[in-house]
Amino acid sequence: MEEEPVAPPEMITHPSHQQHKLRLVTTTCDMPFRCDGCMEPGDGPRYRCDGCNFDMHTFCAKLPATLHHPMYAGRTFTFYAKPPAPSGRRNCDACGDPVRGFVYHCSGANLNLHPCCASLQGPITLDGHDFDVRAPRKCSLCKKEKGPDRELWCYHTNINGEGVYLHVACVKHLAGKRWQAGREKKHGGQIMLASEELMMKEGPLKSISSEQDRIVVGGVVRIIISVIFGDPTANKGDNAKVALSLQGLADLFSIQS
Ligand SMILES: [Zn+2]
Numbered sequence: 001m002e003e004e005p006v007a008p009p010e011m012i013t014h015p016s017h018q019q020h021k022l023r024l025v026t027t028t029c030d031m032p033f034r035c036d037g038c039m040e041p042g043d044g045p046r047y048r049c050d051g052c053n054f055d056m057h058t059f060c061a062k063l064p065a066t067l068h069h070p071m072y073a074g075r076t077f078t079f080y081a082k083p084p085a086p087s088g089r090r091n092c093d094a095c096g097d098p099v100r101g102f103v104y105h106c107s108g109a110n111l112n113l114h115p116c117c118a119s120l121q122g123p124i125t126l127d128g129h130d131f132d133v134r135a136p137r138k139c140s141l142c143k144k145e146k147g148p149d150r151e152l153w154c155y156h157t158n159i160n161g162e163g164v165y166l167h168v169a170c171v172k173h174l175a176g177k178r179w180q181a182g183r184e185k186k187h188g189g190q191i192m193l194a195s196e197e198l199m200m201k202e203g204p205l206k207s208i209s210s211e212q213d214r215i216v217v218g219g220v221v222r223i224i225i226s227v228i229f230g231d232p233t234a235n236k237g238d239n240a241k242v243a244l245s246l247q248g249l250a251d252l253f254s255i256q257s
Pocket residue numbers: 035036037038039040056057060115
């Protein structure tokens with residue numbers, strides 16, 4: 001039995017768009033959007049002001065003021081609506097992309113997380129396979145030792161004694177190409193095709209000989225995409241156990257534990 005998630009409110013007012021109410025849009029066939037809160041790509045449900053063409057991830061609409069993240073034990077992250085001074089230029093420590101809007105910042109360790117990336121709580125278990133997060137190794141997608149820049153997040157599991165590594169940055173980049181195509185063609189629901197590309201026989205995961213194993217890896221890629229793009233539909237039907245602690249995501253995603 002799947003528990004019904006608590007429905008988010010139909011209309012909200014948000015401090016970053018006080019002049020108008022924002023309306024919940026749940027259609028997934030809409031064109032993908034860019035969140036006017038975190039400035040990151042989004043797909044699926046959102047809060048929207050039609051008159052101003054203003055969109056916001058549903059999770060960005062109700063972020064906690066501070067955050068503790070399981071990947072950074074003992075650290076406290078504080079929410080900022082804009083990247084804090086002095087540098088102004090900051091990159092997310094999970095995906096490596098620049099931070100241009102809403103951010104969780106830890107001043108003690110100079111760490112920054114997009115709210116969407118902070119929503120990834122670390123390890124994922126799918127169909128009995130445990131994927132932990134490690135310092136980057138040679139990634140199965142980009143074949144590079146490290147992420148684009150610094151010590152970025154990399155999901156890891158062992159399949160038949162062979163390590164599989166997935167940079168969050170590379171997963172985001174693959175889905176981002178689909179997101180961009182959806183924007184140009186003005187239709188939605190395409191970002192998940194990125195995971196299907198990966199699972200194809202001649203795709204980047206072709207060293208995994210078993211199709212069943214490729215499906216598990218593709219399933220974890222779908223979970224990562226669904227969390228960071230804010231589209232819970234991707235998780236439907238998956239027997240996935242994902243730790244999500246951000247209030248709002250817990251409401252949004254009907255994930256069985
Ligand atoms: Zn957002």
